[in-house]
Amino acid sequence: MQFQTVPTDAARDTPKLSLSLASTPEEVREVQRLRYKIFIENNGLSALANEEELDADEFDAHCDHLIVRDSSTLDAVGTYRVLGPSGMLKLGRCYSDGEFDLSRLAYLRGRMVEAGRACIHPDYRSGGVIMMLWAGLADYMRRNGCDYLAGCASISLTDGEENAASLYHALAKTHLSPAEYRVTPHLAFPTGEPEPRRQHQVPPLVKGYLRSGAWICGEPAWDQEFHCVDMFMLLPLANLDGRYARRYLTEKP
DSSP: OOOOOOOOEEEETTTTTEEEEOSSSHHHHHHHHHIIIIIIITTTOGGGGOOTTTOOOOOOSSSSSEEEEETTOOOEEEEEEOOOHHHHHHTTTTTGGGGGEOGGGGGGGGEEEEEEEEEGGGGGGGTTTHHHHHHHHHHHHHTTTOOOEEEEEEEETOOSSSHHHHHHHHHHHSSBBBBGGOOEESSSSSOOOOOOOOOOOOHHHHHHHHHHEEEEOOSSSTTTTTTTTEEEEEEEEEGGGGHHHHHHHHHHO
């Protein structure tokens, strides 16, 4: 399956962007190189460095890869990895299974898409790229007849652990899923007791999930390899806010 590539103005003062689905091994390596620069080089994760300079794992071959390009240079400036129900069936698991016990959600897998490895070049984080990626996700779900979007949203620990803990406690008050959708981390991140009035920063990816109507499905997991905290997010399409439903579900990439 391949999306049609259509140039789109992200904003009046930003470059024209286009959205497509990787269709060749070369394009997959292109997004793996972008992920490497953002996840590994920019975060100084020398333990994950490799000569190929690729962020790659066993899931990539079973996933589809959304790519946003700058139409003037054709450079890949954003990507999202998408694992559909058929890929989950072949693998027997999804990426989030490695961090969470998802047994309560087993009945959703045939109607669930897992999105991950969201990555945007630092020069293109004004909002246009993430909007195109979300529109691509919505279109992918529609094409595959899926009703749920799931994935791990990361919070960096580069600036310390307090922000991640504070953010979790704040979101647990306002965006916690119903009990039947709760998951359990294999390695829980110690969040401690909530501290009143502590300020926290919300990563853009988490913000995008929340604005669209997603839940956090329980306590966060500690990803020691990537030095971050992951929250399992679940977005039923039925929850999709009306403004975003019109934007994502009526615009075809």
